[in-house]
Amino acid sequence: MLEFISVTQVKSLLQNSSIPRKSEQVPLSEALGRITYSPVIAPIPVPLFDNSGMDGYAICFADAGDSRKVVHMVQAGASPSIEWEKGTAVRIFTGAPVPKGADTVIQQEWVTLVGDQIFFDLEKITLGMHVRKAGAQCHVGEEVIPENTLLTPGSIGLLASLGITTVEVIAKPKVGLILTGDEIVESGTELLPGQIFNSNGPAIQTYLTQLGLDLPTIWKVKDQKDEVVRVIREALNEVDVLLLTGGISVGDFDFVKPALEENGVDPVFYKVKQRPGKPLLVGSKGPQIVFALPGNPASVLSCFIQYVKPVLLTWMGDQGAWTRKIEVPLAETFTKKVPLTFFLKAKLENGKVHILPGQESFNLLPFGIADGLVEIPEELEAIDKGSLVIFYPW
Numbered sequence: 001m002l003e004f005i006s007v008t009q010v011k012s013l014l015q016n017s018s019i020p021r022k023s024e025q026v027p028l029s030e031a032l033g034r035i036t037y038s039p040v041i042a043p044i045p046v047p048l049f050d051n052s053g054m055d056g057y058a059i060c061f062a063d064a065g066d067s068r069k070v071v072h073m074v075q076a077g078a079s080p081s082i083e084w085e086k087g088t089a090v091r092i093f094t095g096a097p098v099p100k101g102a103d104t105v106i107q108q109e110w111v112t113l114v115g116d117q118i119f120f121d122l123e124k125i126t127l128g129m130h131v132r133k134a135g136a137q138c139h140v141g142e143e144v145i146p147e148n149t150l151l152t153p154g155s156i157g158l159l160a161s162l163g164i165t166t167v168e169v170i171a172k173p174k175v176g177l178i179l180t181g182d183e184i185v186e187s188g189t190e191l192l193p194g195q196i197f198n199s200n201g202p203a204i205q206t207y208l209t210q211l212g213l214d215l216p217t218i219w220k221v222k223d224q225k226d227e228v229v230r231v232i233r234e235a236l237n238e239v240d241v242l243l244l245t246g247g248i249s250v251g252d253f254d255f256v257k258p259a260l261e262e263n264g265v266d267p268v269f270y271k272v273k274q275r276p277g278k279p280l281l282v283g284s285k286g287p288q289i290v291f292a293l294p295g296n297p298a299s300v301l302s303c304f305i306q307y308v309k310p311v312l313l314t315w316m317g318d319q320g321a322w323t324r325k326i327e328v329p330l331a332e333t334f335t336k337k338v339p340l341t342f343f344l345k346a347k348l349e350n351g352k353v354h355i356l357p358g359q360e361s362f363n364l365l366p367f368g369i370a371d372g373l374v375e376i377p378e379e380l381e382a383i384d385k386g387s388l389v390i391f392y393p394w
């Protein structure tokens, strides 16, 4: 097990860890934001039939002359069986099938109608004008969306146009959350002396929802070794990714590390050169990943954003999860004495980022207005106002 490693090393270990690639079939209504597991193939041609792109008149281009006799009308949704007569036209509307024999549509604005006769300027007419040919969008068997592609409202529309009702996407990991601590109670109950409200649970749950994950199974456990061992065993039987908060430091009631080891979890590393979140532990058991997050609320959120979030997104097929960050100029000079990477709650204003007061790891107040975290690298003691810093939006 590695101990007290740099943020860079943590990210490289996590990026290189193998993540299983599983698939699931989801209805289109649940497909937004998911990533395709396999290419999507068109089961029908679209359009299925030649149809009009304009409200106007369908003609046969080869029929001579600059006028036609209007003999039929075809509405969108109709299925015309018209015996085409030379020199005629058919009144037609956008989306309506172009009858056999016709090959060109003239929009009605270009036509003068006198009785049942239309007149038009022959010079302006071209063969095939305003006819949307069958298969112009795609043919049967054609790949319409490649694998590993993010599904957007537009792509959902494309799939619906093909009559597709479900799509094979990269499966979401099943996430479990264990909250440790005798002092933790749910808001809505009365706080007794020594107790605090559970804030890590709601923060993590909503973050998972924001990432498009299902609600995690949640276990709450007292700081008793046997109980912690039992609950971890139960959770590992159910989940792909296990998150724990608290109990990972060095106190007499911090049982998470030994309890994970008793359950066969291999610690990959313990403790990171960062503030907040120093006592973070990450382990694995087969394909399962375990994050034991230090209990302080700012440590939990900071570690979640930096490490848990990109791992979960990668699990769901997002190949850019580790590289997505922006650089923003710092609004005020920042100094630090300790050689740790700092993750600081910060607010964006007029294109600059302000580091907020209240950076202690127990203090949730800056989260009320922060837009994300600024990273100040381990080796730097000062960063001048105006210098570019890496900023991670929530």
Ligand SMILES: Nc1nc2c(c(=O)[nH]1)N[C@H]1C(S)=C(S)[C@@H](COP(=O)(O)OP(=O)(O)OC[C@H]3O[C@@H](n4cnc5c(N)ncnc54)[C@H](O)[C@@H]3O)O[C@H]1N2
Pocket: 179, 180, 181, 183, 184, 196, 197, 198, 199, 200, 201, 245, 246, 247, 248, 249, 250, 251, 254, 276, 277, 278, 279, 293, 294, 295, 296, 297, 299, 361, 362
């Ligand atoms: N002697 C040392 N003590 C500590 C060290 C150290 O290196 N040596 N590291 C400190 C740092 S840094 C951190 S971070 C914490 C991490 O401690 P644990 O992971 O063991 O977490 P707990 O002690 O259980 O809790 C810490 C803190 O967080 C509050 N908490 C826990 N769960 C929740 C929750 N669900 N919602 C809201 N708040 C929660 C808990 O009440 C504590 O105040 O260790 C330091 N100690």
Ligand code: MOO
Pocket: 274, 275, 276, 277, 278, 279, 294, 296, 298, 299, 361, 362
């Ligand atoms: O590293 Mo701890 O997260 O400072 O409080």
